[in-house]
């Protein structure tokens with residue numbers, strides 16, 4: 001079947017992935033592979049704008065790639081690679097930076113947020129982050145970028161940079177990427193408050209053992225108004241119920257929806273049911289992960305091969321870019 005076009009998406013090397021990563025991104029990545037020619041990148045260079053040390057970078061990249069592959073991202077269908085393996089992206093970044101106004105970059109809400117988060121480390125790379133992101137996208141002649149609605153302004157900014165470049169050099173060599181709106185599930189952490197994330201330690205790792213997973217689920221915050229088992233609960237305000245709706249069979253969801261409201265089921269029982277369903281859902285992932293991890297150098301081979309395939313596209317784009325710029 002002819003594919004609809006090329007998709008690009010990048011994610012920072014954050015190591016072992018959690019449930020929020022899976023439901024918010026990886027599931028979409030896997031789902032798009034049949035329809036699109038997908039290029040998925042672990043953006044290690046972007047990570048350098050915020051990390052203090054690179055000692056975990058290799059391990060985090062490996063663990064993340066292993067999770068991606070175990071979850072169904074396929075190196076046969078897609079290009080899966082590491083950003084720094086394609087140095088052409090740095091060159092394109094430099095050229096694009098010359099057609100991007102500095103004031104626009106420093107005005108971006110994402111930049112201002114980073115300044116607040118790390119006032120002691122406002123580095124040059126941080127300012128140019130959106131330019132490097134644009135280089136990532138356009139280097140592979142991307143047609144569409146899958147993003148949630150709140151991320152759409154970033155792609156609009158990338159489109160602006162592309163237009164500036166094409167106008168400056170009177171060319172059409174760079175493609176303006178389109179946004180593909182995807183339903184990005186915002187998974188709330190086990191604290192029941194914030195988005196699931198490693199930095200808040202409110203996450204459930206996909207690669208945890210069933211016992212570790214159950215332990216994390218038991219720590220989940222439920223309806224705060226339900227103090228005792230005899231109090232009726234409200235599943236509509238309970239994160240455990242939200243997760244049941246994603247992971248559990250419909251009959252069980254319906255049963256909890258009724259029984260919780262009349263104190264017919266306790267929170268411990270409800271959580272253990274969720275943990276059992278989650279563990280069952282994760283079984284194939286865990287089996288595949290163990291199988292891939294046992295194959296020596298498999299992950300590295302996939303990333304190296306992906307890098308080579310990505311580089312073929314990148315080198316062709318750069319020939320066209322240099323020609324359009326009339327570089328001597």
Ligand code: SF4
Pocket residue numbers: 222223226233234235238239240241256260265266267268270271
């Ligand atoms: Fe939440 Fe389940 Fe407890 Fe109801 S019974 S409050 S849905 S954990």
